Amino acid sequence: MAPSLQSVDFTDLSEAYDPPAVDGAVLPFPESATPPEGAPVDPTSPPGPVFRHVDPVRRPRLGEVLLDMGVIGQPDLTHALILQRQLEARLGDVLLRRGLVSSEDLARAMARQRGLGRAEAAPRGCSRSDAMARRLPPEIAIAFLALPWDRIGGLTRIATARPERLDELRAAVAPYFDACVFVVATDAEIEARLAVVHGDALARAAECRVPAHQSCRHWRTRSAPALFAIVTMLAILAISEWPATALRLAVVAAVGVSITSLALRFAALIAVRLPARRGFASVRPPRVAMRKLPCVTILVPLHREPGIARPLTERLSRLDYPRELLDICLVVEAGDTCTLDALDGATLPPWMRVIPVPDGHPRTKPRAMNYALNFARGDIVGIYDAEDAPAPDQIRTIVERFEAAPATTACLQGQLDFYNPTRNWMARCFTIEYANWFRLMLPGIARMGLVVPLGGTTLFFRRIVLEAVGGWDAHNVTEDADLGVRLARGGWRTEIVPTTTLEEANASPMTWVRQRSRWIKGYMMTWAVHSRDPVRLWRDLGPKRFFGFHLLFLSSVLSAALLPVLWSHAVLIFGIGHPIEAWLPPGGAFLLGGAMAGLSLVSMLLTFAGCAAAHHRHLRPWIPTLMVYFPLATLALLKAAAEVASKPFHWDKTEHGTFGGVEGDGDIETLQAAMAAPPGR
Incomplete structure (x- = not known):
């Protein structure tokens, strides 16, 4: 139960960041005063005033300083102190996130509280000052939000936004600077100066955080075109010299891939529908009582999206999580001036901040997130896309699940859905595909303990694990x-949590092909990188995950490649001969046609089951049209194969905001409520 105003002891609560620091003193006491127990007394001292050692004088608390400065009133401070106690948060964060004080007033108050100076404007364009600041390693500067600021005489002035950790900071900088004095700066001032001093080094480090043997950054772009040309020429030669045999082998391979893919989907359906057992994660995890809510950082990568500030702020403002513990980082390339200018002109809430990413190569989303991870403040790190509209209770759901989950659970993946599913036929098919992926396939393979290929958004990680595995591969376009895969190789588990984020469905064939080609290219490179050393991969994953990894990644690529071959047998219906007949017994063509029809029916039934949610059932009549939708993946594969050879790290970005939003599909909160309903059968 929250404490009432009458029950609050304001003397105890008025501390800001740390227990009251004090300075020892010898104070005069009148002779009639009772000395503290155990205090030394001189029996020969004459009557009159005597001096005794007493408890030291405490330093003023931050709340008292702010009241004395007149920048906050008692009612607002009282409310902030209650929130501080409830959330176990820093008082400064409460005051700033609630808009009760400005960052400048808070910095002046912290400086006054501790008898420190207020940092002046950071030096600009001074190579000598920059070199001095770089003497302090970036990991120390980031940990303490502190940097050498300037020199006065023989003293180095070090600015910090965390003066409550002054003793730790003094010990940390001692090996690098002899004589120091400390001043107080704001978070924004320190982070801006950090970007100037250490930005380039942090950006270079962001490009290669992942261990080399698990990264595709050493992909040989010079030899790739030659290899691609050799494989293409061999395929053309085989088809031209032995066309019938090549087609027969391709049909056999296509049937095999189709059967194994359907088997995996069927196993996923069984795993989802059966009760949790044998260590499988619960589909609907129980809610738990939290001892303490953690700080959660959300990274939102933006690129060429100048109009996103207002809708993004509105959507994320619906999140039901204390603003004092919510750290939203808008991650923008430093060269993306249109987006940066738009954000600079927007009025962002205090719990949002912009992190410009210094230029570098490759200019990809994972590289930007690696850079921003240095500035994250949360113990949990999440990812949203620019157009996402998460469920209001999503952060609380994630936090509670991390609290209840085993320590080996490093990642929680939410479900994706769309707020424009009826835009056109493409949007309907895209929604059906995602419904099956996020509500059937991913939960199923997670419960079976297989490798979970994560989605690019609504992802949440234990930060300590994310940093331990090296963050994201900056050169992989499906990071x-x-x-x-890398989490699985490290022995970490991923769970799919039943919380939904709405985003925009891809509703254009050409845009769909571009997006899908990037996914296929990333899957191809991910499979190739992790298959470099099969023995090591086997040891890391174990037999079940090893075979599941190859089945999942290879079938995603081979299905797109062999789909035209698979359907080539349809000519038999019209009495046209097919080379596969030579390998079939009498009447085998009829049997093959029946088998393929049966496989198609099973696929449609599984897709039907994947659309069990109430808000997906109206899409079920469109399931048969997926036979026209999926062949587009073959075009995407051709584009992906060419890019693997010519430009493997090219990021083909999907444009957002072009296919209609919630205005055409009803209120977003109504959609989210419908998506939270239990699925039917």
Whole structure:
């Protein structure tokens, strides 16, 4: 139960960041005063005033300083102190996130509280000052939000936004600077100066955080075109010299891939529908009482999206999580001036901040997130896309699940859905595909204990694990799927949590092909990178995950490659001969046609089951049209194969905001409520 105003002891609560620091003193006491127990007394001392050692004088608390400065009133401070006690948060964060004080007033108050100076404007364009600041390693500067600021005489002035950790900071900087004095700066001032001093080094480090043997950054772009040309020429030669045999082998391979893919989907359906057992994660995890809510950082990568500030703020403002513990980082490339200018002109809430990413190569989303991870403040790190509209209770759901989950659970993946599913036929098919992926396949393979290829958004990690595995591979265009493999190789588990984020469905064939080609290219490179050393992969994953990894990644690529071959047998219906007949017994063509029809029916039934949610059932009549939708993946594969050879690290970005939003599909809160309903059968 929250404490009432009458029950609050304001003397105890008025501390800001740390227990009251004090300075020892010898104070005069009148002779009639009772000395503290155990205090030394001189029996020969004459009557009159005597001096005794007493408890030291405490330093003023931050709340008292702010009241004395007149920048806050008692009612607002009282409310902030209650929130501080409830959340176990820093008082400064409460005051700033609630808009009760400005960052400048808070910095002046912290300086006054501790008898320190207020940092002046950071030096600009001074190579000598920059070199001095770089003497302090970036990991120390980031940990303490502190940097050498300037020199006065023989003293180095070190600015910090965390003066409550002054003793720790003094010990940390001692090996690098002899004589120091400390001043107080704001968070924004320190972070801006950090970007100037250490930005380039942090950006270079962001490009190669992942161990080399698990990264595709050493992909040989010079030899790739030659290899691609050789494989292409061999395929053309085989088809031209032995066309019938090549087609027969391709049909056999296509049937095999189709059967194994359907088997995996069927196993996922069984795993989802059966009660949790044998160590499988619960589909609907129980809610738990939290002892203490953690700080959660959300990284939102933006690129060429100048109009996103207002809708993004509105959507994330619906999150039901204390603003004092919510750290939203808008991650933008430093060269993306249109987006940065738009954000600079927008009025962002205090719990949002912009992190410009210094230029570098490759200019990809994972590289930007690696850089921003240095500035994250939360113990849990999440990812949203620019157009995402998460469920209001999503952060609380994630936090509670991390609290209840085993320590080996490093990642929680939410479900994705769309707020424009009826835009057109493409949007309907895209929604059906995602419904099956996020509500059937991913939960199923997670419960079976297989490798989970993560989605690019609504992802949440234990920060300590994310940093331990090296963050994201900056050179992989499906960094999410690759990270899922690396987590599995490290022995970490991923769970799919039933909380939904709405985003925009891809509703254009050409845009769909571009997006899918990036995914296929990333899957190809992820499979190739992790298959470099099969023996090591086997040891890391174990037999079940090893075979599951190859089945999942290879079938995703081979299905797109062999789909035209699979359907080539349809000519038999019209009495046209097919080379596969030579390998079939009498009447085998009829049997093959029946088998393929049966496989198609099973696929549609599984897709039907994947659309069990109430808000997906109206899409079920469109399931048969997926036979026209999926062949587009073959075009995407051709584009992906060419890019693997010519430009493997090219990021083909999907444009957002072009296919209609919630205005055409009803209120977003109504959609989210419908998606939270239990699925039917």
